[in-house]
Amino acid sequence: MHGIEFRDVAVRYGSNTVLHGLSLAIAPSEFLALLGPSGCGKTTMLRVLAGFVPYAGSVLLDGRPIDAVPTHRRGIGIVFQDYALFPHRTVAENIAFGLRMRGGAAAAIGRRVEEMLELLRLGGLGARYPGQLSGGQQQRVALARAIAIDPPVLLLDEPLSSLDKKLREEMQIELRQLQKRVGITTVFVTHDQEEALAMADRIAVMNGGRIQQIGTPREIYARPANRFVADFIGRSSLHPVRVAGDADGTWRCTREDGTALRAVGPASASPGAAFFLSVRPESIALAAPDHVDPALNVLDAVVEDVVFQGGVSHVRVRAAGGALFACEERGPGAGRGPGERVRIAWTPEDGILVPE
Amino acid sequence: MSAGAAASGRRHAGVAIASLLVVLVLCFPLIVLVGVSLNAGPRQVFPPEGLSLRWYLNVFDRDGFRRALQFSLALATLSTATALVVGVLAGIAIVRHRFPGRDVLLTALMSPLVVPQVVVGMAFLMALSALRIHSSLLGMFVMHTILVMPYTVRLVVSSLTRFRISLEEAARSLGASPARAFRLVTLPIIRPGMFAAGVFAFVSSFENFTATQFLVWERTTLPIEIYGYVQTENDPTAAAISTMVIIVTAVLTLALNRYIGVDAFARR
Amino acid sequence: MRAGQQSRLRLATLIAPGTLLVAAFFGCLGVLFVQSFLPSAGMGRLGDGFTLASYAAFLGDPFYVGYLLRSIAIAVYTTAIVLVLGYVVAYHMTLCGRRMRLAISIVLLVQFFTSFVIRTYAVMLVLGRFGIANRTLQAIGLTDEPLRLLFNEFAVATGIVLTAVPYMVFPIYGSLMAIEPNLRAAAESLGATRRRIFWEVVFPLSLPGVAAAVVIVFLFALTSYIAPGLLGGGYFDMIANLIYDKAVNAQDYPFAAAAAVVSVATTLVLVYLMQKGFRLAIRGTER
Numbered sequence A: 001m002h003g004i005e006f007r008d009v010a011v012r013y014g015s016n017t018v019l020h021g022l023s024l025a026i027a028p029s030e031f032l033a034l035l036g037p038s039g040c041g042k043t044t045m046l047r048v049l050a051g052f053v054p055y056a057g058s059v060l061l062d063g064r065p066i067d068a069v070p071t072h073r074r075g076i077g078i079v080f081q082d083y084a085l086f087p088h089r090t091v092a093e094n095i096a097f098g099l100r101m102r103g104g105a106a107a108a109i110g111r112r113v114e115e116m117l118e119l120l121r122l123g124g125l126g127a128r129y130p131g132q133l134s135g136g137q138q139q140r141v142a143l144a145r146a147i148a149i150d151p152p153v154l155l156l157d158e159p160l161s162s163l164d165k166k167l168r169e170e171m172q173i174e175l176r177q178l179q180k181r182v183g184i185t186t187v188f189v190t191h192d193q194e195e196a197l198a199m200a201d202r203i204a205v206m207n208g209g210r211i212q213q214i215g216t217p218r219e220i221y222a223r224p225a226n227r228f229v230a231d232f233i234g235r236s237s238l239h240p241v242r243v244a245g246d247a248d249g250t251w252r253c254t255r256e257d258g259t260a261l262r263a264v265g266p267a268s269a270s271p272g273a274a275f276f277l278s279v280r281p282e283s284i285a286l287a288a289p290d291h292v293d294p295a296l297n298v299l300d301a302v303v304e305d306v307v308f309q310g311g312v313s314h315v316r317v318r319a320a321g322g323a324l325f326a327c328e329e330r331g332p333g334a335g336r337g338p339g340e341r342v343r344i345a346w347t348p349e350d351g352i353l354v355p356e
Numbered sequence B: 001m002s003a004g005a006a007a008s009g010r011r012h013a014g015v016a017i018a019s020l021l022v023v024l025v026l027c028f029p030l031i032v033l034v035g036v037s038l039n040a041g042p043r044q045v046f047p048p049e050g051l052s053l054r055w056y057l058n059v060f061d062r063d064g065f066r067r068a069l070q071f072s073l074a075l076a077t078l079s080t081a082t083a084l085v086v087g088v089l090a091g092i093a094i095v096r097h098r099f100p101g102r103d104v105l106l107t108a109l110m111s112p113l114v115v116p117q118v119v120v121g122m123a124f125l126m127a128l129s130a131l132r133i134h135s136s137l138l139g140m141f142v143m144h145t146i147l148v149m150p151y152t153v154r155l156v157v158s159s160l161t162r163f164r165i166s167l168e169e170a171a172r173s174l175g176a177s178p179a180r181a182f183r184l185v186t187l188p189i190i191r192p193g194m195f196a197a198g199v200f201a202f203v204s205s206f207e208n209f210t211a212t213q214f215l216v217w218e219r220t221t222l223p224i225e226i227y228g229y230v231q232t233e234n235d236p237t238a239a240a241i242s243t244m245v246i247i248v249t250a251v252l253t254l255a256l257n258r259y260i261g262v263d264a265f266a267r268r
Numbered sequence C: 001m002r003a004g005q006q007s008r009l010r011l012a013t014l015i016a017p018g019t020l021l022v023a024a025f026f027g028c029l030g031v032l033f034v035q036s037f038l039p040s041a042g043m044g045r046l047g048d049g050f051t052l053a054s055y056a057a058f059l060g061d062p063f064y065v066g067y068l069l070r071s072i073a074i075a076v077y078t079t080a081i082v083l084v085l086g087y088v089v090a091y092h093m094t095l096c097g098r099r100m101r102l103a104i105s106i107v108l109l110v111q112f113f114t115s116f117v118i119r120t121y122a123v124m125l126v127l128g129r130f131g132i133a134n135r136t137l138q139a140i141g142l143t144d145e146p147l148r149l150l151f152n153e154f155a156v157a158t159g160i161v162l163t164a165v166p167y168m169v170f171p172i173y174g175s176l177m178a179i180e181p182n183l184r185a186a187a188e189s190l191g192a193t194r195r196r197i198f199w200e201v202v203f204p205l206s207l208p209g210v211a212a213a214v215v216i217v218f219l220f221a222l223t224s225y226i227a228p229g230l231l232g233g234g235y236f237d238m239i240a241n242l243i244y245d246k247a248v249n250a251q252d253y254p255f256a257a258a259a260a261v262v263s264v265a266t267t268l269v270l271v272y273l274m275q276k277g278f279r280l281a282i283r284g285t286e287r
């Protein structure tokens, strides 16, 4: 299996720098998700890897630079966002296309095509044209075509974004299982954080042409490296705070209005430093207005609004001083309504200090 | 759509009658032309005085028409083929590349459409004589290529603009060199547009009269020959050759409809 | 850098043939422009030096300017007639069934593709002394003598109108089809009558197509050569006939060139004014 490395890769369109010298290593057989808002440069990363755009820096496949290798000799499998199935070719011809470019015996190509149709549960559709398939089927044909050539790396550019929610969730599982079975190194682009969290071995969070954080889904979720990641993943409440000092493994810090809170953060933090306090909605407990617990961070608050979503209710509260917190309550909620006085509480370990 | 359309069609009976009347009036001269060509007698009258195909035979007996037809076909074929190649190359540059002067080039390639034909023809005549070029054949070929180029450029540009570049990229990622990806994927997909471009270009070269008449001292084209004939002669031979051209045109139009759909084509 | 050079070379290869042809085209037009300022030595020969004599000869003589004015006048009213006829057909095409639409499209396209010489000749056959028009008029007793329907302005205008209609229909049809169908439904639900829906929704939104088609037809009509040549028979020549005659028969290149320059300039000004007017009318209808 094959590993990839980006070294100081930079891309600019005219005066617009789209990638700012990224470095990133992807291990053999790894499933890496590139996650970030639209326009942050995810597709550009894939296009660099595929050799579609000129770039500065270097891309290595198995330790060897491939910068001078043109696209058609890189042999990288790509599933395009719009699938890019050849409309004038049947499903079987689409899947055979890459094999024919490599020039194999017709019989061998036929066998490989059958194998792919089988693998992706496309049996019986070989003679159809792409226009005659559903979105999910087209997606599988695109996948079959990309992996038929047995590429060292598979690139997927938001492959599920045009499917409806239910089909998308099915395909997430299917794709993940297929990747594990074939063991192919995969770079998966998405702007959907849940998709990235559910599927990837590791996630690279991007913004503005820079990688903000690389880590396992759990790391990214529990220990966001900066304000952008904390904000982009989940529905954290973020508030500016200053470090006041340390207290048994956690940091004491103060909000703008002077309230003191405790939180975990980088060991390098020093008193006076400015951070953002990030708290996940599910970490915040809503309690009665007279609740007290010295081990917790506790704030007085007023309910702003409640959105009922079946299994959970999203409750937004405004704490003293005006800061908004997003909270979650399991079940139908305690029938809370706007204006109700509550207290919100969370443990020091659930409050994370992140830099700007 | 159809039920609603039928209902509103009934409600718009006035429009329908007026429109069909217009279409009929447009067709009527051509019907007369076909009738005249079938005359048994030597007069150009309609309805024909007896039916015969003698004027059709007469077309082939006359060297002038035969040679003009041959030359027109050759000229239209050559200038269309050249304009298609030029149109595809320039179209790729215009759609796929960003370079200074791109809009100027596109405007310039389209400009022969807006310069009056009589001015184009005279400009070529003057240029040839200023350059002391005595043969008109090369000038005629260049002029026709320039005159039909706007059609090929426009249709190639619009086909390539609609073409999804990711298809070509997919082919390259699967191992096709850029040239092979263009041949195997891009070309088949823009082919209907190129076919339409070719038909437009061929027809407008084949039928060109006003610009061409300035350069006919060596060979004449069919429209020139017909124009001259109907001014001096008074028998249905010109109607016969015209009818043959119309029939070929109609067949071509039906083929176009089969291939890309006249409706899409009419709307472009 | 090597890659940059290579892609520049590829770009140059792509645009070279087109640029060459464009250069040839503008080169020829340039020759025409230059020669309009040269003195004529007769018989296609040119003198030396710079003179405005040809412009003076053309613009100073009401006889010659008359060709241009006549051409503008006939272009204006034939375009108006063609607009009405073409609009009716285009509008009908958006209302009728699929088969009817296909039939009309094919009829129009065959016309579109048929040589002007042939179509004009066909009109000549209808209007001629023994043509079907005259014979019908005599048969129903409207006239005893054959009328002179050919070789006058009426014949030329008829020829222009009949050959130009297809050019008017297609652009208008395109812009009518582009109108969101819900707009009509919305207008109807708001209580608009069919007449008001047409004048307040459909027609304004079709103006871009109308503008394009009117410019095409106007240019075509103004520079007609074949219709006056065959149907006017020398009794109603337009500006294009004058230019051809001066260039080829009189071999007075500078005069023909000056007449061409003046008429192209006039045409451009008229088209510019027309487009400006349409832009004003369209502005209110843009989304």
Ligand SMILES: Nc1ncnc2c1ncn2[C@@H]1O[C@H](COP(=O)(O)OP(=O)(O)O)[C@@H](O)[C@H]1O
Pocket (backbone or CB within 6 Å): A013, A016, A018, A036, A037, A038, A039, A040, A041, A042, A043, A044, A045
């Ligand atoms: N061909 C191009 N020319 C100029 N700018 C481009 C081009 N392609 C992409 N960009 C710009 O590069 C940035 C990153 O684009 P992309 O990688 O497609 O983002 P993503 O896939 O993350 O949505 C965007 O701001 C986009 O506008």
Ligand SMILES: [Mg+2]
Pocket (backbone or CB within 6 Å): A039, A042, A043, A157
């Ligand atoms: Mg993208």
